[in-house]
Every structure is written in C-alpha cells, then in structure tokens.
Amino acid sequence: MKFNSTIYVTRKTTIRFSRIEGLQDDGTESSLVVFGKDAIEISNMNVYGDEPNIILGFVYSEELMEIFGVASNIEIQGGIFGRKVVLNATKGSVSRGNPIYWGQLLIGYEEDYAENQHNISPSESRLRVIYNPNLIKNPPDGLPIVKDLAVSVVKREIQ
Numbered sequence: 001m002k003f004n005s006t007i008y009v010t011r012k013t014t015i016r017f018s019r020i021e022g023l024q025d026d027g028t029e030s031s032l033v034v035f036g037k038d039a040i041e042i043s044n045m046n047v048y049g050d051e052p053n054i055i056l057g058f059v060y061s062e063e064l065m066e067i068f069g070v071a072s073n074i075e076i077q078g079g080i081f082g083r084k085v086v087l088n089a090t091k092g093s094v095s096r097g098n099p100i101y102w103g104q105l106l107i108g109y110e111e112d113y114a115e116n117q118h119n120i121s122p123s124e125s126r127l128r129v130i131y132n133p134n135l136i137k138n139p140p141d142g143l144p145i146v147k148d149l150a151v152s153v154v155k156r157e158i159q
Contacts, residue, residue, distance in 0.1 A: 003057075004030030013040040013061075020045070020055050031078065031135060032057035036065075040082070043068035048095055052128065058135050069127020070094065071111050076128070078135045089127035091120035 004023040013036045022029035032055060034040065040061040046053035052075040059065065065082030067074070069089035092114025100108045114120060 003032040006033040006035075008035045008037075009040075010037045012036075012038045015040075015042045016044045017047070018045055019053050020057075021053075022056050029056050033078075033135070034059045036061040036063070038062070039064040039066070041066050041068075042074070043072060045072040045074045047071045047073075049073045050093060052126075056132070056135075067127060069125065070113075071126075073126045074128070075130065077130045078132045080129055087127055087129075089125050090114070091117055091122070091124045091126065094126065 001018055002021050002023050004025075013034065020032060022031055024030075034057070036059075038061070040059060040063075042059070043066075048071060050073070052073045054075045054077060056077050058078040059076070059080045059082075061082040063082070064084045064086065065080060066086040067076075067080070067088070069087070071094050073094075090113050094114070095112045097110035097112040099106055100110060
C-alpha cells in the first residue's frame with residue numbers, strides 16, 4: 001500500500017499483512033501519520049523478509065501500542081508514542097517452519113528464528129524505530145502547524 005496520509009482513528013487500529021510505502025513526488029517519499037484514540041497493533045509486516053519494510057511516519061496512540069518485529073521486518077523512520085508501548089522483536093533471519101494443525105485444520109506455521117539471539121548485533125533487529133525530527137519540523141500536509149504560542153492569564157472567580 002502506498003500512502004501520503006494523516007489518519008485519525010477513533011477505534012482500535014490493526015495494521016497487518018501489509019507492506020507500506022510512501023508515494024514518491026519529485027524524489028521525495030511521502031509519509032504516513034496515524035493518530036489513534038484507541039489501541040494500535042502493527043504486526044506481520046514484510047513477514048520473513050530479510051530487508052525491512054521502511055515506513056516514513058509517526059504513530060501515536062492514546063492507549064496501548066504494540067508493534068511486532070518477530071516474523072515481521074519493520075523500520076519506522078519517524079517516531080512512535082503511546083500511553084503504553086510494547087515492542088516485540090527478534091534479530092537475524094526468521095523463516096516459516098513446520099505447519100501447525102488443529103485436528104485436520106491447518107491453523108498456522110511454526111517460525112524458525114536465528115539461534116543465539118544474544119550474540120546477534122542489535123543492528124540486525126527485525127524492529128527498528130529511528131527518530132526523524134523532519135516529521136516534526138516539516139509535518140506532512142493535513143497536520144496543523146503552530147507558529148506562535150500565546151498565553152493569557154484569565155481571572156476566574158467562583159461565587
């Protein structure tokens with residue numbers, strides 16, 4: 001999916017089984033900004049891929065935000081913020097393993113992770129969040145820009 005969007009969501013947000021890219025305009029990639037009033041879950045992005053799905057964007061939740069970089073391989077260049085943020089990640093390669101059945105029904109697959117996780121460099125994490133101040137300094141279209149801040153003292157009395 002290609003985006004150049006600022007999205008406000010009032011209910012739970014789930015982003016799964018996707019590959020997100022910004023639109024290209026004059027060599028500049030656009031961004032995705034998501035403001036969530038409720039929980040946000042991001043998982044199964046670029047599953048088993050060795051190169052990360054790079055997302056230029058910012059994700060904000062007033063509630064729980066949970067991002068999975070286990071089978072996923074995600075790099076968010078921008079930022080994240082939430083009341084409670086849970087990040088789940090492994091390092092190195094991940095591949096689809098043996099099938100899992102419930103009776104005769106295939107319900108999923110085991111995942112094979114790189115061994116010795118503690119010996120793998122953090123640079124090989126399957127979930128990376130890299131702060132990009134340009135999203136704050138030069139926000140995408142649709143976000144309000146505050147140029148000046150005025151503070152007024154208002155006299156209030158309770159009678």
